[in-house]
Amino acid sequence: DQQVKQNSPSLSVQEGRISILNCDYTNSMFDYFLWYKKYPAEGPTFLISISSIKDKNEDGRFTVFLNKSAKHLSLHIVPSQPGDSAVYFCAASDSGTSGSRLTFGEGTQLTVNP
Amino acid sequence: ETGVTQTPRHLVMGMTNKKSLKCEQHLGHNAMYWYKQSAKKPLELMFVYNFKEQTENNSVPSRFSPECPNSSHLFLHLHTLQPEDSALYLCASSQVRDSAYEQYFGPGTRLTVT
Numbered sequence: 001d002q003q004v005k006q007n008s009p010s011l012s013v014q015e016g017r018i019s020i021l022n023c024d025y026t027n028s029m030f031d032y033f034l035w036y037k038k039y040p041a042e043g044p045t046f047l048i049s050i051s052s053i054k055d056k057n058e059d060g061r062f063t064v065f066l067n068k069s070a071k072h073l074s075l076h077i078v079p080s081q082p083g084d085s086a087v088y089f090c091a092a093s094d095s096g097t098s099g100s101r102l103t104f105g106e107g108t109q110l111t112v113n114p
Numbered sequence: 115e116t117g118v119t120q121t122p123r124h125l126v127m128g129m130t131n132k133k134s135l136k137c138e139q140h141l142g143h144n145a146m147y148w149y150k151q152s153a154k155k156p157l158e159l160m161f162v163y164n165f166k167e168q169t170e171n172n173s174v175p176s177r178f179s180p181e182c183p184n185s186s187h188l189f190l191h192l193h194t195l196q197p198e199d200s201a202l203y204l205c206a207s208s209q210v211r212d213s214a215y216e217q218y219f220g221p222g223t224r225l226t227v228t
Binding site for chain 1: 204
């Protein structure tokens with residue numbers, strides 16, 4: 001039972017344009033969401049997070065939007081840069097259970113073309 | 115050393131071998147995790163340790179045996195593995211608190227079972 005799904009395995013955008021990565025979840029108990037970026041031969045790197053009490057969180061070029069009614073979150077990167085090319089994972093947590101347990105999506109490979 | 119380190123980075127072992135993976139975190143965190151990442155699959159949580167106590171074993175076969183001697187070190191002992199156990203094994207750590215569950219990952223050990 002895949003509780004966090006990233007339905008697009010890959011996304012290709014032009015440098016300077018907006019990248020939008022999507023994530024859907026099924027567990028209504030999830031109340032904290034995170035995005036990670038992963039380069040080849042490295043571990044995932046924490047990028048940005050959002051609590052379920054918010055619908056938007058912004059950090060520089062990265063913005064995460066949360067739509068609780070649709071159980072959907074998205075990561076916007078603008079402007080996209082070639083260095084953003086990586087695999088992006090969304091993850092979700094239910095603070096009522098073991099607290100720090102994260103459930104990950106399958107990842108989306110983003111390629112930013114110069 | 116900073117962050118989360120893992121050794122070895124690559125490991126090839128036969129099905130009858132015994133080996134150990136090592137993880138060390140230099141972030142002062144109180145929780146550590148083992149994940150498995152197989153090709154085209156989400157990260158799978160294997161074990162969770164909070165304050166050196168194992169709080170979660172995600173139905174992992176007994177041929178994987180974790181050990182957490184202190185809050186900075188985590189081991190994964192491997193014995194009589196199967197070829198399907200070939201994967202990237204990631205260690206992570208976090209500071210467990212009421213909110214915010216960012217986990218910080220090491221670079222991973224690429225394991226090949228022959």
